[in-house]
Amino acid sequence: MQKLVIDLQQVQLTLGNRTILNDITISIYEGEFIAILGPNGAGKSTLLKLLLGLYKSTSGKIQILGKSPRKGNNEIGYAPQHRTLEADLALRARDVVGFGLDGNKWGISLPNNHRNNAINNALKEVDMLYLADMPVGKLSGGEQQRLLIAQALLTNPRILLLDEPLSNLDIAHAQAIVTLVTKIARSRNITVLLVTHDINPLLSSVDRVLYMANTHSAIGKPEEVITSKQLSQLYDSPIEVITTKGRIFVIGEEI
Amino acid sequence: MLELFNHQFIQYAFIAGTLISIICAIVGYFVVLRSQAFAAESLSCVGFTGATGAAVFGLSSLVGTFFFTISVALGFGVFGKRIRDRDIEVGMVLSFALGLGVLFLKLYTSNATEAVGILFGSILSVTTNDLYLSLFTEAVAFIVLVIIFRPLLFASIDPEVAEARGVPITLLGIIFMVLVGITIAEAILVVGVLLVFALLIAPAATAQHMSNRPVTGIIISVVLGLLFTWGGMLLGLFFHVPVSFFIASLAALAYLVTVPLHHFITPHFYNPQPHQDNEI
């Protein structure tokens, strides 16, 4: 029997006078690689923040690894979308990764071998060790994204939440990130939730797909969920899904 | 109260003040439209250096101010976009300019009263020469404004389309910056280096919140500018308190009451995403 790591039951979230999520019920099991899809504003990032304890649900029950969501949970690693940084920022790649280890602790970090080794290992795992001392402002989008993933992995989390890591990356780099994440997830048996706009780079890696639209959601294998019928039902308006040459195209989404 | 107007310095003050506030209102309108408030603020700091530097070389501070602000304005106009994004660099240059100004101040006079005039305005001590110089430059500025008015408006609101239609936006940008330089030098005369923002930006920014139509907006801006200047001068004379304080305060308060209030009352059309990061 697979272990249940994330459990949402009839979760509702209202912010101001907007209902973002309505009656969301999802169960996610250990080691699953889940892609979260849906139009802008559908609540994908919001869902992640609910799991991180940054938002509180208006009603419904959420359990992560058997407990309620809370901030400062080291079992969850979080990497948001990289932002364009000032080129002059005086922070090196290894400093950014280091945040994952002790960025939340008071005081300053005294140099010690144990810390350096942990950071170097994390950098090696995302194939960024050779750039360890580069200023972050001078790294490319793909390189910065890797750093954020390395940072998220430093506490040996059981769950990895990635918010649009592939946006603004060209196809080759996006694919590289997908390969990296898949490798890490399988080797560490981590549950991964990855928010994205395009399912295609992930088709060969994901176990299930979570589609969010119109304050509701549908979860299941890609071929089950991403169909004209399912999505039209979810969106409550006509959506057409075309599968061709091994790629899926969703038409009519962003209205 | 009306006997005040028998004095020449008061007459000069009102004449100069009226004309300057008109030009400020119009130029200021475009400054706000083109989001160049920061550049304007920078020019006023440079004005300080010009004014004090002029004093060291024995020139009228108005002349020195003109010289400096126009030169730097030319620089801004030519290097344009590259400057706007780098406010740390501009900040550093400005600090240096102010530092130079302090030096000139010390060299020129060992007492600080002169500095006060430059910093806080000296509209009540306008000399005849200054008045003629102001009148002349304002006339020139006004004529130039009238000539470039339509293309400037077009280029300010929609630069890409304007360029496609043959409007020389770079040249216009430079001419406009020089106009701003001239205007600021004048404004410094009235309210001093520190309070230029109030005379140049406040009436225009308030007007833009009251009307979307350019000509209406400019008229409102001029009316407001005149109100604040006259009101400020009368209050200042009545209470024996620096005129610049009242002009600036009236302008600032009018803006602060109109604009943020407007934001609170009218609903926002833009609905921000729920997870907007709200941190400073």
Add this chain to the structure above:
Amino acid sequence: MFDVLQYSFIQNAFIASFFVAIIAAIVGYFLLIRGLTFAGHALSHIGFAGAAGAVLLGVDPVVGLLVFTIIAGIGIGMLGRVLKERDVTIGIFLTLALALGILFLFLYKGYAEQAYSILFGTILGISALNVIITALFSIVTFGILLFLFRPLLFSSFDPEVAEARGVPIKVLSVLFLVLVAITVSMSVQVVGVLLIFTLLVGPAATSMRLVKNPYLAIGVAIILGILYSWVGIFIAAQTNLPVSFFIATLSFGTYLFVRLVEPSVYRIQKYNA
């Protein structure tokens, strides 16, 4: 020439500026990373009104500076990022603060002198009491900065992840701005309200272009700040010209030099990597 160092007012200037340079460098580094240099500028203008008000009430200007800037700092911290985009509104607020300051000073008889010293600094006239106050406030600020260092750096780089990791980002912002307020108040004594950038932002902006390790960058900034201040005071003592002018020139000159040279430094680094 070195006998100038015997005078207690020079020694006071050296001591006070030493402490100020240290906290200004650290705070400046964080202001740059958080994109908040405008807050430093804003607080110094607001501080002017406070200082002027204090002079009017017959109280030490530093008290006025501290009170006004701390309150404003808390306000800015609580209002959040919303403020950053509204240049015109902020600019007008600052102008109002300056106008108020002018009014206060005018109502006080010797206003030209006071205005001058608040705007441009008066480190050579600093009293022994103020030196002690400066040292105390600086040490406390330094201590708090040391304690907040990691979470502050983390939340400056990525507030979302930091918050997810349990860093109290809102509290940190407000606390940080209070520290900025204190630092600005102390710095005004050295370079005045108008030249605050030269001590607050200059050293850190310069060091950040040379060194990418955060601890080292701050260290270099501290050294630069102390250097500018001491050399500035020294030369001013010899020539009887304003201290803040020399500090501004040194700060700007060094920044300009580094700025022009830096691209080639980076090219060498990349070549070696």
